Structure formats: C-alpha cells, structure tokens
Amino acid sequence: MTPAPTPCSEELFDRARAVTPGGVNSPVRAFNAVGGTPRFIASARGPWLTDVDGNEYVDLICSWGPMLLGHAHPEVVAAVQAAVARGTSYGTPTEGEVTLVEEIIGRTPVEKVRLVSSGTEATMSAIRLARGFTGRDVVVKFAGCYHGHLDALLASAGSGLTTFSIPGTPGVPASSTALTLVLPYNDRAAVEAAFAEHGDRIACLITEAAPGNMGVVPPEPGFNAFLAETCRRHGALFVSDEVMTGFRVSRSGQWGTDGAVEGWRPDLVTFGKVMGGGLPAAAFGGRADVMAALAPDGPVYQAGTLSGNPIATAAGLATLRLATPDVYDHLAAVADTLRAGVADAFTAAGVPHVIQSTGSMFSVFLTDEPVRDFAGASRTDVAAYGAFFHAMLDRGVHLPPSAFEAWFVSAAHDDRAVQTVLDALPAAAEAAGSRQARPANGES
Ligand SMILES: Cc1ncc(COP(=O)(O)O)c(C=O)c1O
Structure with a gap:
C-alpha cells in the first residue's frame, strides 16, 4: 500500500483555519504581518527547520528564544526521554x-x-x-x-x-x-x-x-x-x-x-x-x-x-x-557576522537601516534613526520588511514574520547555516529596496 501523501503547508493552513482562529495557536505565526502562508514544520535539527514540503530553512526564530542550543540537542533529547520514561x-x-x-x-x-x-x-x-x-x-x-x-x-x-x-x-x-x-x-x-x-x-x-x-x-x-x-x-x-x-x-x-x-x-x-x-x-x-x-x-x-x-x-x-561560557562566545560571534552581513547588504541596496542588539539578540529596523522607544520602532518600513522576509524565506532563511521581533541564533548555528544567511542577504535587501513604503504609525 502506498503511504498517504504528506499534506503541504497550504493544505494544512486551510485545514487549520477551518478549526483554529487564524489557523495558528499564537497570532504572529499566521504571517499576517508579512503576508503569505506560514510554513508548517515537520522537524528541526541544530539550526535547521524542515517544513512538510521538505524545504530546509536556517532558523533565526529559535522558537522565539528558547532554543539556545539549537533543535534536538542530543543531551537535551536524552534528558527528556529519560524523564518521560519515569512518568x-x-x-x-x-x-x-x-x-x-x-x-x-x-x-x-x-x-x-x-x-x-x-x-x-x-x-x-x-x-x-x-x-x-x-x-x-x-x-x-x-x-x-x-x-x-x-x-x-x-x-x-x-x-x-x-x-x-x-x-x-x-x-x-x-x-x-x-x-x-x-x-x-x-x-x-x-x-x-x-x-x-x-x-x-x-x-x-x-x-x-x-x-x-x-x-x-x-x-x-x-x-x-x-x-x-x-x-x-x-x-x-x-x-x-x-x-x-x-x-x-x-x-x-x-x-x-x-x-x-x-x-x-x-x-x-x-x-x-x-x-x-x-x-x-x-x-x-x-x-x-x-x-x-x-x-x-x-x-x-x-x-x-x-x-x-x-x-x-x-x-x-x-x-x-x-549553556557554558563557550556557548555565549559562539552566539556572540555568529551574531556579529550576521549583523555585519545585514548591514553590508542594506547599505549596498541603499536601504536605510538600524541594527540594535542586546547580547546576541538583535533586530533590524528599516528606518534611518536609532530607536529608543515604541514610537521610534513604529517608524520601521513594514512593507519593505515583508519583501525582505519573503526573499529570505525563498532562499532558505526563516526570519521572524514581523518587523517588530528580535532575531535569535543558537549554539548550533555553524558555518554552513551562517553562509546560507549571508548568501541570501544581498538579493533580499534589493527586494526590500524595491518595496520601500511609508512607515507604519502608532501602537496597534
Ligand atoms: C519579555 C516577555 N515576557 C513575557 C512573555 C510571555 O511569555 P509566554 O509567551 O511564555 O507566556 C514573553 C513572550 O514572548 C516575553 O517576551
């Protein structure tokens, strides 16, 4: 007997919307801020997400922060399996x-x-x-x-x-x-x-x-x-x-x-x-x-x-x-490389941008002034971010699907993952440049 084909993200999103508000269990996952269909993830390992269609993405969401060590770290998996077996x-x-x-x-x-x-x-x-x-x-x-x-x-x-x-x-x-x-x-x-x-x-x-x-x-x-x-x-x-x-x-x-x-x-x-x-x-x-x-x-x-x-x-x-000191050194080095790549790509594309960080957490505001409060953050160009997001996704990089979120890296982000992001950036920054629009305003 041939196995039933795995449903693709579009089919799953249709099914999900029929039974769950917005098709998601936490609003930002619905892609409303960037448009399009959220990718339904089948599995994840290290810095990579694999969706139900078999596409791989470098994960810069890291479950919105928790996955400090990357996905399915063998020692974390072993600890969980041992705990489950005890009840x-x-x-x-x-x-x-x-x-x-x-x-x-x-x-x-x-x-x-x-x-x-x-x-x-x-x-x-x-x-x-x-x-x-x-x-x-x-x-x-x-x-x-x-x-x-x-x-x-x-x-x-x-x-x-x-x-x-x-x-x-x-x-x-x-x-x-x-x-x-x-x-x-x-x-x-x-x-x-x-x-x-x-x-x-x-x-x-x-x-x-x-x-x-x-x-x-x-x-x-x-x-x-x-x-x-x-x-x-x-x-x-x-x-x-x-x-x-x-x-x-x-x-x-x-x-x-x-x-x-x-x-x-x-x-x-x-x-x-x-x-x-x-x-x-x-x-x-x-x-x-x-x-x-x-x-x-x-x-x-x-x-x-x-x-x-x-x-x-x-x-x-x-x-x-x-989470030893080496882990934090690695996160810092990865974040430094990515920030430099992002800055170079937006500069080359002529897109105003400000990158702000705390530790290895950072975000990219498509605006030309440093952001010190919510009013400043609201001036980021959300249309340009949407174009940038999708161009990155098409090139195998899953960014947060909103202009107002931090990007997260993990201890598992290795040279191949970092290079995938760096390779995707120039074309994605160009895509953002072609979609620059009026900024959003006000607190939603
Ligand atoms: C700073 C901060 N506090 C509280 C929360 C709420 O946490 P949870 O989503 O686990 O309820 C979040 C979630 O993103 C957060 O970032």
Whole structure:
C-alpha cells in the first residue's frame, strides 16, 4: 500500500483555519504581518527547520528564544526521554524542581524561585505578589514592552503621561487597566512624573530587562539602575522581566550584562523560554522577604497543576547546564557576522537601516534613526520588511514574520547555516529596496 501523501503547508493552513482562529495557536505565526502562508514544520535539527514540503530553512526564530542550543540537542533529547520514561507528571515535589531552581539562583540575583508553566503566568504572578506584598494596586509598564497576555498589562497609554491606561484589546475590561500606567521607554522624565504623582500607590514597575518585543531597544546606559532606584525611593518593587533575555543575552541574562556593572538589582525577576529548553517552563523569583508572602508561606495565592513538570524541568536543567561560557562566545560571534552581513547588504541596496542588539539578540529596523522607544520602532518600513522576509524565506532563511521581533541564533548555528544567511542577504535587501513604503504609525 502506498503511504498517504504528506499534506503541504497550504493544505494544512486551510485545514487549520477551518478549526483554529487564524489557523495558528499564537497570532504572529499566521504571517499576517508579512503576508503569505506560514510554513508548517515537520522537524528541526541544530539550526535547521524542515517544513512538510521538505524545504530546509536556517532558523533565526529559535522558537522565539528558547532554543539556545539549537533543535534536538542530543543531551537535551536524552534528558527528556529519560524523564518521560519515569512518568509525565506527579503533582508532588521532585528533585528536578529543586535542582533547576538552585541552578537559576546560582546564576541570577534572586534568592527564592517559584516555577510556573509560561512567561505570562510568571509575570501575572509576580504582579499579584508585588501588589500583595506592598498593599498597593498601581502597576507601571512601558509602551512596546510585552509581558504576556495578562489583562492588566494589555494596556495602551492614556491621554497624558500620568493618566491611567485604556485596554489594549477588546475583551480586557477598562477596570483591569485602570490601575496600569503606560510610559514611553527610556524616558526618565516620564518615570519621574508618574512616581511624583502616584508614587505612594505604585506596587511595582515592570520592564523587559532589555526590550525585545518592539524589536530590540536596549535600555540607555543607567536606565535600569535609575528605575530600580526610583522604585526603591517610593517603596515600589522593581520587576525585571527576563523571560526573553534570561540565560540568552548572557549566562544570567540582562542583569549579567548591565546589572552587575551598573549595580542595579531587581526585587522580582520573571524567567521563561531558555530555562524550559523548548518545553513549557517559566519562573518568577526575587528577594526572600518578598517571596515569603507567597502561599503556602504567606497570604498571596498562586498555584499550578503542571508547575515544575518533570519533563519540562529536565529539558530546562539540561539546557542551562550545557549553556557554558563557550556557548555565549559562539552566539556572540555568529551574531556579529550576521549583523555585519545585514548591514553590508542594506547599505549596498541603499536601504536605510538600524541594527540594535542586546547580547546576541538583535533586530533590524528599516528606518534611518536609532530607536529608543515604541514610537521610534513604529517608524520601521513594514512593507519593505515583508519583501525582505519573503526573499529570505525563498532562499532558505526563516526570519521572524514581523518587523517588530528580535532575531535569535543558537549554539548550533555553524558555518554552513551562517553562509546560507549571508548568501541570501544581498538579493533580499534589493527586494526590500524595491518595496520601500511609508512607515507604519502608532501602537496597534
Ligand atoms: C519579555 C516577555 N515576557 C513575557 C512573555 C510571555 O511569555 P509566554 O509567551 O511564555 O507566556 C514573553 C513572550 O514572548 C516575553 O517576551
């Protein structure tokens, strides 16, 4: 009997759209920002994705950050297989959870950690804890920083700097964002004004330790230290969201790159992505006295059926243990080569561009001015990016399907993968040049 033919990406996308909104389980995967059909991936190994049609792509998404070591790393696979064989979930404590938390504490400025299953759960729990610990309600965040899809943070700025925000999406009640202040990133004056007016009501300020969700927009020197100090002065907690940057931009995360130098210390930190090694694991942690307010030690409730799942903790632990200094040196070298190639290609094609980085995470803004906040990021030429994206895809390179995302590399990106990207760049930059258009505007 001949086997049934494997369906192609187009057929799968049609089937998916019939049963799932947009045909995807997380919106950016639908290619709405770049047009066309998402590639349905059949397998992945090292730096390569293989789609159901048999096409290979160099992966510059890396599952949006987690795949620090590349796909199907043999030691991570072995750790997962061994864990699965011992049973998939017990709902009781395990040694793996303790060891993973010890590993996190050993690398980062946190004293106690609670494991959860997604970055959203981590930030949601950290905010509840900050509110419970301080007895205050107001939360401050920055426009363009994404912390997951919890109601309180799906917020858009109100009409003035110190006015409370409005829901960022239908489905979020105004009451859920009425205690959220949304400020422009890297803007010290806005932070001063917000704390001057509302300081005694602010439970916490949450920020991406180095934003990657409006493209990469690094904190200006001293900005995180300024935020930590402002929070301290007003009795608010400084929550550093390292879901994306943690264990990726350095052995510890952004804190390891500027915190140790500038002397800032978060009160709470959220983690995810790399620490789960590609499985659903995330965490929040911080000062022991703050974490002591969490149930069962304290009154702030938080729980999870699959928190500390043994398979996810095995994948995370294997990944963190393999993330040695050599890995970060390799990521830095790969990112340097790619950034230089991108800059050369866009310069040759006469396309204005700005490349911004934190560690090996970087993004390419098709604009002519450095980007320091969301308004600046919004000036990138999205039509040109769409043309660039598809030209790269046609040449075997899978970039993030949105102009406002970071590009990720892995320890498995070898010379062949890097050369494939470099070879694709000149024609793709030309394609971007031929599609330059008016910039997008405003927060969506
Ligand atoms: C900085 C940051 N925080 C939180 C989240 C939410 O994590 P998750 O998608 O696992 O819920 C993300 C996801 O991209 C993120 O980048």
